[in-house]
Amino acid sequence: MSTQLPVKAVIAFFFRNGTTQALFRWLSFRLFVAQQPSRLANDSASLSVIDCLEQWEQQARIVTPVRSLLWLLTGLAALIGFSAMATVLNVTGNHPINIWVPLALFAFLPLLLTLSSVYFSLWSPVTLRPAHHPFVAFWMARFQISQFQCYHRLLFAWIVWQSQRIALVFSVSAVLAFFLLATFQDYQFGWSSTLIRDDNTMTTIMHWLSWPWHWLVDAPSAELIHDSRFTMQSSAGGHGTDSAWWQTLILAIAVYGVLPRVLLSLGLRFRLVRLLRWSIHNTGDIEQFIVAQQRQASVNPIQSSDAFQAPENIDLSDNRVDLISWQQPDCRWTTVRNLGSGSWLEDEQWLQSAQSKRARPVAVLVAANQTPTGELADSLAMLKQANADVSLVLVDSEQDLPRYATQQKSWQYFAHRQQIALKKVL
Numbered sequence: 001m002s003t004q005l006p007v008k009a010v011i012a013f014f015f016r017n018g019t020t021q022a023l024f025r026w027l028s029f030r031l032f033v034a035q036q037p038s039r040l041a042n043d044s045a046s047l048s049v050i051d052c053l054e055q056w057e058q059q060a061r062i063v064t065p066v067r068s069l070l071w072l073l074t075g076l077a078a079l080i081g082f083s084a085m086a087t088v089l090n091v092t093g094n095h096p097i098n099i100w101v102p103l104a105l106f107a108f109l110p111l112l113l114t115l116s117s118v119y120f121s122l123w124s125p126v127t128l129r130p131a132h133h134p135f136v137a138f139w140m141a142r143f144q145i146s147q148f149q150c151y152h153r154l155l156f157a158w159i160v161w162q163s164q165r166i167a168l169v170f171s172v173s174a175v176l177a178f179f180l181l182a183t184f185q186d187y188q189f190g191w192s193s194t195l196i197r198d199d200n201t202m203t204t205i206m207h208w209l210s211w212p213w214h215w216l217v218d219a220p221s222a223e224l225i226h227d228s229r230f231t232m233q234s235s236a237g238g239h240g241t242d243s244a245w246w247q248t249l250i251l252a253i254a255v256y257g258v259l260p261r262v263l264l265s266l267g268l269r270f271r272l273v274r275l276l277r278w279s280i281h282n283t284g285d286i287e288q289f290i291v292a293q294q295r296q297a298s299v300n301p302i303q304s305s306d307a308f309q310a311p312e313n314i315d316l317s318d319n320r321v322d323l324i325s326w327q328q329p330d331c332r333w334t335t336v337r338n339l340g341s342g343s344w345l346e347d348e349q350w351l352q353s354a355q356s357k358r359a360r361p362v363a364v365l366v367a368a369n370q371t372p373t374g375e376l377a378d379s380l381a382m383l384k385q386a387n388a389d390v391s392l393v394l395v396d397s398e399q400d401l402p403r404y405a406t407q408q409k410s411w412q413y414f415a416h417r418q419q420i421a422l423k424k425v426l
Helices: 007-014 019-034 049-059 067-090 100-123 134-142 146-184 199-209 222-227 243-282 285-294 344-351 374-386 404-418
Strands: 312-314 322-326 337-339 362-366 390-394 421-425
Touching: 007 019, 007 049, 007 243, 019 049, 019 146, 019 243, 019 285, 049 285, 067 100, 067 146, 100 146, 100 243, 134 146, 146 243, 199 222, 199 243, 322 374, 337 344, 344 374, 362 374, 374 390, 374 404, 390 404, 404 421
Parallel strands: 312 421, 322 337, 322 362, 362 390, 390 421
Antiparallel strands: none
């Protein structure tokens, strides 16, 4: 972002009302700028940057995910967590509860899911092309935000963050269910295992399991473990009601089930905020928007003495070229890539990858009313390094507009400077 723009004020404008609102306010703004024209209905040439953004917000429709679906999923997670804990505590009736069952369901299994979520959300290959992953595509459709799929990296970060928040509600609801039910009922805990036949082995396991909170609550003693062991034919003794069992259970759920999800949720939110701030600060959409508002239409187009050469016509319907669009997410032709609408780092990564090397000639589609930029020049240079045949194609036919001839000359000059053929759609 240009240093002349009030960076902090712009970021504060988008980050009003929370991170989710900031994300979709920014994505709606980017989509508005990417579409042509991006000029507001009212005259805003003399307004400040923040005034222009506020005027845009009044005129534009901010697309947000379906809130009712978020609330429904959160409510279902709370209900399932509460019901699961209630079932575990009451399914045995008057018999002791095998401590392994709640530990497995509410401590060990959530820990494994959290670790897998860390890999999926941070290091999985899905993070490179999340738009093609069925999990991401499914939730984009359910939340009715598919129009933002070209900004898939930000949406992926938001979706995995929301999934962890919902999973956290499940674990917290299970803990609350335990305290609520244990307040009015007396539960006995014991242990039984087909594989663990030795009390000493169980004592060692519980010692290591309880190590994170050994300074707060002692692990179940060897005597308690011996007295509270039971089988399918016998119940545990009176020591099964010892408080060490339920304290160990709650602390295990908190340490292995809840705490990792809290840390992961906070980490994913921090990453989303960082990505969003970077996007606002570096993509150049703010500058493009302000330039569009301050640009004054010229009654008499600038006349140039340079000879104009009509571009060569090209037919895009014969499928003999690979099409790449420039800042046109809603291009009517099928393209292999839309450049210029997302992060430059993402475009640069694609341009340097094997996907940019095409077997057929490459045609870069631009609109005549767009402005040639240095970023486009860099993209064309990288495409020419990977492909032998690259051309620049004007896709619109607004010959009746008074500035069309001048715009064509601008593109002709740009193509000449970049040493690339300029063509026009047949």
